[in-house]
Amino acid sequence: MGCEEYSGVMLDAALGALPAARATELRAHVSQCAACASGWEAARALVAAVDGGVARIVAGEPSPQFVPRLRALLAAEAPPAVWSWLGWRASLGLVAAAAAAAFLLLRTPQRVTHSPGASAPALVAQSPDSSVRTAPVTAPPAIARSHGITAPVVVRSPFDQPEVLVPRGQLALALLLENAITRRQVDGGQLSALDQRTAAYLELKAIEIAPLEVRALGGGADTRAPEPIEQGRQ
Amino acid sequence: MDAVVATLPGTALSAEQAHAREFEERLADCPKLAYRVALGVLRNPAEAEDVAQEAALRAYRNFHQLRDRERFRGWIARTAWRLALDRIRAAGRRERREVAAVANVPEPGVEEVAASRELQKHVERALDALPEKLRIVMVLAAIEGYDTRELGTLLDIPEGTVRSRLFHARKQMAESLKWVVKNTPA
Numbered sequence: 001m002g003c004e005e006y007s008g009v010m011l012d013a014a015l016g017a018l019p020a021a022r023a024t025e026l027r028a029h030v031s032q033c034a035a036c037a038s039g040w041e042a043a044r045a046l047v048a049a050v051d052g053g054v055a056r057i058v059a060g061e062p063s064p065q066f067v068p069r070l071r072a073l074l075a076a077e078a079p080p081a082v083w084s085w086l087g088w089r090a091s092l093g094l095v096a097a098a099a100a101a102a103f104l105l106l107r108t109p110q111r112v113t114h115s116p117g118a119s120a121p122a123l124v125a126q127s128p129d130s131s132v133r134t135a136p137v138t139a140p141p142a143i144a145r146s147h148g149i150t151a152p153v154v155v156r157s158p159f160d161q162p163e164v165l166v167p168r169g170q171l172a173l174a175l176l177l178e179n180a181i182t183r184r185q186v187d188g189g190q191l192s193a194l195d196q197r198t199a200a201y202l203e204l205k206a207i208e209i210a211p212l213e214v215r216a217l218g219g220g221a222d223t224r225a226p227e228p229i230e231q232g233r234q
Numbered sequence: 235m236d237a238v239v240a241t242l243p244g245t246a247l248s249a250e251q252a253h254a255r256e257f258e259e260r261l262a263d264c265p266k267l268a269y270r271v272a273l274g275v276l277r278n279p280a281e282a283e284d285v286a287q288e289a290a291l292r293a294y295r296n297f298h299q300l301r302d303r304e305r306f307r308g309w310i311a312r313t314a315w316r317l318a319l320d321r322i323r324a325a326g327r328r329e330r331r332e333v334a335a336v337a338n339v340p341e342p343g344v345e346e347v348a349a350s351r352e353l354q355k356h357v358e359r360a361l362d363a364l365p366e367k368l369r370i371v372m373v374l375a376a377i378e379g380y381d382t383r384e385l386g387t388l389l390d391i392p393e394g395t396v397r398s399r400l401f402h403a404r405k406q407m408a409e410s411l412k413w414v415v416k417n418t419p420a
Contacts, residue, residue: 011408017401049414050407053357054376057277062269066283070265070290077294 006036014043257297260306268314274373275318289314308388315370356414360407368403375400
């Protein structure tokens with residue numbers, strides 16, 4: 001490297017951004033070249049002027065009254081209402097939930113209810129576009145029976161998601177079924193047909209039992225005396 | 235309720251008491267930091283105190299929203315920085331600040347060239363000319379006791395980014411002051 005190249009990297013070197021090997025090389029050159037030594041000192045003075053100038057800007061101390069005044073202000077400040085703020089947030093959540101529920105009730109034209117005559121609760125698959133509704137899909141009776149569906153619970157999810165009637169404690173099962181139908185992994189009709197076939201295999205039939213023939217005791221009875229037990233021994 | 239809790243033995247505290255106590259501990263040396271950060275922007279001690287106070291009050295009011303309490307110092311420093319910038323922008327006090335800065339320059343330091351008030355004014359102008367991201371790193375680095383790792387924590391940026399920004403800030407300022415300092419290499 002020549003003097004011109006060294007001169008070009010002197011500022012970087014003064015800022016400490018030159019790789020160690022090149023910095024060592026520069027210092028070796030500066031120790032032998034008077035012109036570059038002068039430039040090197042100027043670069044260091046420039047960086048010192050920058051650092052020192054900025055340090056002077058922020059070197060001031062606050063006045064002695066500053067901290068006591070701040071403490072007084074903080075003491076006068078009402079304590080931050082941590083819990084009331086949480087309560088306010090919870091209230092806001094309740095209001096939002098109520099508004100969402102009201103919105104869904106008003107927007108949903110068809111409300112699915114569980115009539116006593118129905119064999120199983122209905123599951124309505126509803127597309128995200130509320131104007132397009134698929135036909136109601138009936139959950140297979142076997143599932144309803146096996147899970148003891150008695151009193152359905154209406155579960156409404158926001159944003160026009162499928163509306164499902166599930167029995168208490170069976171929400172996960174209903175959600176799985178709903179998910180499968182929504183993703184078209186399972187067809188409700190096929191499920192129903194499968195259930196009917198399964199039901200056919202398990203159909204209960206009365207067993208006919210022939211009455212036992214019991215000879216009447218008394219008249220006509222075998223009057224022979226029972227064989228002694230010893231008779232059977234060898 | 236608080237009065238009842240306060241009479242109980244042990245360390246039982248109400249939520250608000252615990253909140254206030256933790257804030258008090260966190261705040262310990264922060265007003266000075268906030269003051270210096272504000273001074274780096276405003277160059278006016280009285281205004282810097284106002285901003286530091288406002289930053290501390292805001293921190294107190296919103297302390298419960300700060301999930302990571304270890305970031306309190308950075309939080310209050312950035313709040314002071316933003317408040318100071320807002321004050322500058324809102325009031326258009328650049329000229330007034332420059333006048334005040336000249337009056338508040340301390341006694342000359344070790345470096346002879348930097349000791350001159352004329353040079354100090356140029357340094358301040360060069361600092362003001364920096365992009366905001368570089369300027370806050372430069373100001374915080376100049377506050378005594380902060381290395382690049384701590385600056386990274388304060389500003390919530392990687393240490394490498396701090397080093398890079400600091401280098402560019404110092405180089406940009408040095409380049410703009412070359413014509414002021416004699417015998418500067420080309």
